Amino acid sequence: MVVNNELIIEPKKGLNGTVRVPGDKSISHRAVMLGSLADGVTRIKGFLMGEDCLSTVRCFQEMGVAAEINEDNVLVYGKGLHGLSEPQDVLDVGNSGTTIRLMSGILAGQSFISVVTGDSSIRKRPMGRVTKPLKEMGATILGRQKGELAPLTISGGSLRPISYKTPVASAQIKSSILLAGLFANGWTEVIEPEKSRDHSERMLRYFGAEVEVDGLAVRIKGHPTLTGREIQVPGDISSAAFLLVAGAIVPDSRVVIKDVGLNPTRTGIIDVLKEMGANLKIIENTADTGEPLGDLIVETSSLQGIEFGGQLIPRLVDEIPVIAVAAACAGGITEIRDAAELKVKESNRIEAICQGLQKMGVDIEELPDGLRIKGGKPIRGGVTLDSQHDHRIAMALAVAGLVADKGITIKNAEAINVSFPGFKNLLDTLAS
Ligand code: S3P
Secondary structure, eight states, rough: BBBBBBBEEEEOOOEEEEEEEEEEEHHHHHHHHHHHBOOOOOOOEEEOSSSHHHHHHHHHHTTTOOOEEEEEEEEOOOTTTTTOOSSOOOEEEEEEEHHHHHHHHTTTTOSSSSEEEOOOOOGGGGGGHHHHHHHHHHOOOEHHHHTTTTEEEEOOBBBBOOEOOSSSOOHHHHHHHHHHHHSSSSSSEEEOOSSOOHHHHHHHHHHHHHHHEEEEEEESSSOOOOOOEEEEEEEEHHHOOOOOHHHHSSTTTTEEEEEEOOTTTTHHHHHHHHHTEEEEEEEEOOOSSSSEEEEEEEEEOOOOEEOOGGGGGGSGGGGHHHHHHHHHHHHHEEEESSSSGGGGSSHHHHHHHHHHHHHTEEEEETTTTEEEEESOOOOSSSSEEEEOOHHHHHHHHHHHTSSSOOOEEEEEEGGGGTTTTTHHHHHHHHOO
């Protein structure tokens, strides 16, 4: 439990059991957005009831979409492609970068005016990467620092299709442009330097849009009719990642995680842990709604440091803080390169994980585009660490705390609710 916004983690002797992790964050956001733009009802099962996805639900409710939440199911009563209405107030995305960037693409296609903002982290994160292409498509967007920072004011309407080369491999940029492409006359194209997660492409097709994928290029045809669908959201591999690393580094552990999303654009964590020597098995199940899934089994492992970067980075971009923890427990050196994007996530994750792990006695240093970790030193507890209001930093440090010599305290731990409500309870279940 998080008390006074502090999480206390005691070292554990073993983690054992079979668990499920909450629904995939990326898929949950997209299901609400496409459900809102579809004709008819979209039934989302296994929705992530985390703060980020609930922000998306609230924003679309403010644009006239009826959505009913019942346990982890959401019913979205779609308004059709042109059915959103002008929000009466500023749309607040909270901490959610996916909400602001993807929704901006949709708002660019609306003739009404909207203003979008978020918390102090969101107001520092780069938005020019989406406002630039959306302006090229014909939307009018104003924001602080020439459209670079939120709050953003957006008004658009009928957009021009563009062909756009993104400067970084980012599913948020790609998806924002593809969603704007729904409102453009003709084919809109996005070309990435490396392939980022492809949930938008898969789900747009599933709802009935025409989408072409050609290597690193993705094209969408404007003005489709989207039809409400049933979506079963798989468990989030980015949340499972914390348990995979925990199971690998805590002695006498065997953890089974059921029904985890195994989209190949997201499974970099599995490739890296296996290369580090993790005792990790995958049992694939059948996918019925366009997203592969399966069960993951991890056992205590003897890990070795590795070097990685390049095309692998977009496939594990959110998992790098917890991979740093695995590296701290591995023999030899781990070097992670080409990961400068981590500096503009919910926090500067390169700096935040370094500061946290250094306080625990880990030999870790910042590189301009990554991290270098010399593993194998004992992990020191008895310290108070700061999550820097970043859910993934809080959970990565918590995993390190499981193998420390004493308990640790993590400040600003409420951030965990952004993506993994129930994280601490789940760890306790596995340790009991
Ligand atoms: C996301 C894409 C990633 C990721 C984020 C979710 C998405 O961001 O870090 O947590 O759902 O599209 P970038 O696309 O900016 O790398």
